[in-house]
Amino acid sequence: MSKGRTWRARQARFLNRVHARLAARARPARGFVSQPEPRTIGYFARGRQLLAGNVMFAGHLLEVQDAILWDLDLPDEAFAEAVHGFGWLDDLAAVGDAKARKLAQQWLWGWIGRYGGGTGPGWSPELTGRRVIRWVHHALFLLRGTSAEEAEAYYKALAAQTTFLARRWQGASPGLPRFEALTGLLYCGLSIEGMEERAEPARLALGAECARQVDDQGGIPTRNPEELLEVFTLLTWAQAALQEGRKDPDPAHLSAINRIAPTLRALRHADGGLARFHGGGRGLDGRLDQALAASGSKKRQTDGLAMGYSRLSAGRTSIIVDTAAPPAGKASSQAHASTLAFELTSGRRPMIVNCGSGAEFGADWRRAGRATPSHSTLCLQGYSSSRLGPERWIGLSRRELLEDTPRHVPVQMDHADGGFRLEAGHDGYVGLQGLTHARAFELSLDGREIKGEDYLVALDDAANKKFDKAMDAVKLAGLPYDIRFHLHPEVDVALDMGGNAVSLALRSGEIWVFRFSGKVDLAIDPSVYLEKGRMRPRASKQIVLSGRAMDYATRIRWSLAKAQETATAVRDLARDDAEMLT
Numbered sequence: 325m326s327k328g329r330t331w332r333a334r335q336a337r338f339l340n341r342v343h344a345r346l347a348a349r350a351r352p353a354r355g356f357v358s359q360p361e362p363r364t365i366g367y368f369a370r371g372r373q374l375l376a377g378n379v380m381f382a383g384h385l386l387e388v389q390d391a392i393l394w395d396l397d398l399p400d401e402a403f404a405e406a407v408h409g410f411g412w413l414d415d416l417a418a419v420g421d422a423k424a425r426k427l428a429q430q431w432l433w434g435w436i437g438r439y440g441g442g443t444g445p446g447w448s449p450e451l452t453g454r455r456v457i458r459w460v461h462h463a464l465f466l467l468r469g470t471s472a473e474e475a476e477a478y479y480k481a482l483a484a485q486t487t488f489l490a491r492r493w494q495g496a497s498p499g500l501p502r503f504e505a506l507t508g509l510l511y512c513g514l515s516i517e518g519m520e521e522r523a524e525p526a527r528l529a530l531g532a533e534c535a536r537q538v539d540d541q542g543g544i545p546t547r548n549p550e551e552l553l554e555v556f557t558l559l560t561w562a563q564a565a566l567q568e569g570r571k572d573p574d575p576a577h578l579s580a581i582n583r584i585a586p587t588l589r590a591l592r593h594a595d596g597g598l599a600r601f602h603g604g605g606r607g608l609d610g611r612l613d614q615a616l617a618a619s620g621s622k623k624r625q626t627d628g629l630a631m632g633y634s635r636l637s638a639g640r641t642s643i644i645v646d647t648a649a650p651p652a653g654k655a656s657s658q659a660h661a662s663t664l665a666f667e668l669t670s671g672r673r674p675m676i677v678n679c680g681s682g683a684e685f686g687a688d689w690r691r692a693g694r695a696t697p698s699h700s701t702l703c704l705q706g707y708s709s710s711r712l713g714p715e716r717w718i719g720l721s722r723r724e725l726l727e728d729t730p731r732h733v734p735v736q737m738d739h740a741d742g743g744f745r746l747e748a749g750h751d752g753y754v755g756l757q758g759l760t761h762a763r764a765f766e767l768s769l770d771g772r773e774i775k776g777e778d779y780l781v782a783l784d785d786a787a788n789k790k791f792d793k794a795m796d797a798v799k800l801a802g803l804p805y806d807i808r809f810h811l812h813p814e815v816d817v818a819l820d821m822g823g824n825a826v827s828l829a830l831r832s833g834e835i836w837v838f839r840f841s842g843k844v845d846l847a848i849d850p851s852v853y854l855e856k857g858r859m860r861p862r863a864s865k866q867i868v869l870s871g872r873a874m875d876y877a878t879r880i881r882w883s884l885a886k887a888q889e890t891a892t893a894v895r896d897l898a899r900d901d902a903e904m905l906t
Contacts, residue, residue: 355479356518358568362461363561365608366414373454373859374415375423380859381406382685391431392434401445402683408435408446408455408815410553417462432466433460433474438482442488450501453508456485457561460511462558479516481501486512486519493529497654499544500538500551506530507558514569514625523571530562531574535891542583543631545655546671547648549591550604552631555613556584559619585621588612590630593669600667601653603681603694603857625898634735639771641672645763646699647735648747650710658683663730664749664763668774670886673830674812676700685861693854702761702778702807704873705794707763709752712839743768749779754833757803758782759873771887778807782876791876802872809838809867813853817865826867827887835887842880844871852863869883 339605373380377389382402387695398404408410413432416424418484439446446455459466459482467475489509496502506529513523529669537555544552559581566573591599596613598605632648653661660678668676679698682689692698695709703709710729730752739744749762762779780803782791816829823846826838840846851866869880 345510354462354470355546356460356515357517357520358515362417362465363564364414364417364458364461365611365614366411366416366418366773367608368415368418370412371415371417371419371424374412375419375427378859379407379412381412381684383682383684383689385859393431394434394438399882404445405451408439408444409451410458411454413458413462417465417519420465425468428462429466429470431472433477436477436481438816440477440484442484447488449489449494449496449505450484452489453493453496453501453505456482456489456508457504460515463828470846482512482516483519486516486522490522490525493526498533498545499655500555503530503537503555503558505798506533507562510563511561514565514571522786523569527566527571527574527577530559531576532804534559534574534580538580538583540583541629541631542580542585542587545651545657546602546655547651547655547682548602548604548658549588549598549600549631549633550607552584552591552604553588553598553607553615554589556581556619557611557615559584560615564618581619582621582623582730585616585619586623587630588616589624590635590644591633593644593667593674594637594640594642595669595672595674597669600678600680601633601646601662601665601685602660605680634737634746634748636737636765636767638744638745638767638769639773640772641767642669643767643774644668644746644747645746645765647746648733649730649750660694660709661696662699662701663695663709663733663752664761665701665747666765667700668884670830670834670836671832672773673814673832673834675815675828675830675836676884677812677853678808679810679852681856682861684856684858685854686753689854689861697806697808700808700809700810702763703762703803704753704757704759704780704805705803707753707756709750740766743773753780754787754790756790757794757873758787758792759803760787774884776882776884778880778882780805780878788815788876791873802874804870804872805878807844807869807882810851810853811865813862813864815865817848819848819869826885837885837887838867838882838884839885840869840880842869842871844869 359384377387379386379388382400384399384403388396393407413428416428438444467478486509489505491510493505498507506526510526510530511527519536544555546635559577563573563577563581592612593599598604600606634645634647636643643666646662646664648665650656650661662678665678666676667678678700679693682693696703730750733748733750735748745769746765749760751760753761754760759780760783760879762781764777766775782788814831818827821826824839826848828836828838847868847870849866849868851864853861853862853864869882871880
């Protein structure tokens with residue numbers, strides 16, 4: 325981190341501490357204006373793990389047993405943010421029984437007793453916004469069976485956090501953190517007696533932030549689909565809270581909801597889950613449906629890119645491809661080197677995936693998940709397609725790093741004979757190796773066949789010279805590349821006789837066959853599937869095509885075709901059709 329950024333971070337922490345302690349002196353709230361609704365959804369399985377004494381955040385597993393959460397030695401800043409953000413409250417509420425309520429009450433009032441006076445790492449605008457949203461949503465769950473003194477402490481702490489947010493929401497980073505801070509402030513202003521004066525400034529500020537952060541495509545700078553869903557969800561919650569309080573949302577607020585809804589629909593696979601790119605996961609089950617229903621928007625993406633992604637769909641098959649340069653500037657901190665990577669889902673079964681975000685499992689997994697080899701695309705000489713990727717960039721100059729971030733990503737979508745065709749390319753390897761990676765997908769009208777092509781091409785004399793220089797460095801042995809197809813853990817994979825094809829068996833009973841042509845070697849290697857809500861990464865497999873670029877142009881062809889549908893698959897299809905009708 326640069327000296328300037330370090331100084332700004334220290335200044336922000338100092339201001340947070342000052343305003344937190346001042347806010348703790350705020351007059352206590354008297355109660356709720358109306359009965360809050362529990363809109364947030366948690367993981368039931370993770371809630372059960374918490375009850376069993378297993379606390380896992382940011383890649384660290386701690387055994388709590390009968391200890392209070394705040395008595396633990398928190399291993400790092402990421403873990404501290406997770407516990408002080410109170411996301412775990414959603415998980416305990418998902419369990420919802422008396423034992424879960426008792427644990428939630430112990431941890432919440434433990435936080436009030438230790439940090440309610442304005443101290444501790446939880447007093448940042450984004451964490452405070454995230455926390456008060458959970459406190460308000462689960463108020464009935466938390467307050468049941470409590471004493472008058474405990475209820476008074478709860479309302480006093482809510483009032484202090486509302487006052488803090490009113491003074492410090494601008495200190496939250498643009499994007500999801502600021503939306504969390506403003507939504508938390510708006511919630512408290514609308515819900516809590518004595519805080520009504522905070523609602524109108526929060527309403528106006530939320531509208532202004534929508535205009536700044538949500539672009540014309542309905543996207544956000546990070547290009548993270550799950551983060552877009554979280555922003556969308558916050559905006560629908562804020563819309564509902566305002567309307568319940570008989571206030572009109574800002575026009576920019578409503579416009580942002582209407583722009584985001586069709587983008588999210590385009591980023592959704594056939595099974596209902598989101599495409600997993602740039603640190604995002606599939607999204608909580610039901611969250612997208614709930615948010616889309618709450619928005620009231622019926623619009624769908626008609627053509628063009630959706631936040632930089634291209635979508636092909638036919639029959640029960642969906643393909644989503646990253647066809648834009650990685651996020652830049654502040655938004656790049658969580659970005660992945662995934663340009664031209666794709667995911668493929670057949671019906672309710674994910675088949676080709678990206679490894680996903682490793683942030684839940686610690687710093688090493690986070691770095692690995694961001695690199696190009698963790699995505700279903702081509703990787704040249706072990707380099708990531710962007711300087712966002714790690715190890716192989718060590719020792720390169722700043723000029724070389726900047727040259728090797730994709731800047732130009734042309735995209736074209738057409739109707740092909742008997743299907744749909746997508747062509748795209750990126751210049752992420754031009755700076756060092758002189759090669760442009762181009763990729764084409766062709767999906768049949770019935771969704772039962774996908775034809776793919778990958779190209780490595782030197783497009784001009786300058787690129788030829790860079791390629792020649794790279795070839796000299798390897799003594800004309802060729803530039804090695806790998807094309808990876810990461811498989812979902814529930815896909816059973818088998819190499820067919822002769823080693824020229826791979827059979828992919830889905831749990832639905834479908835059988836897909838992968839074939840290829842070109843001077844490449846085929847291997848089935850181990851892979852991982854990094855998924856939120858799990859205690860550890862899931863083991864999976866990947867198909868890898870390996871070869872060497874020996875000339876200015878290299879082409880590799882591959883295909884996926886559905887070979888069989890069993891009775892289970894037919895039942896899945898009938899169920900899908902029935903749901904579409906309803």
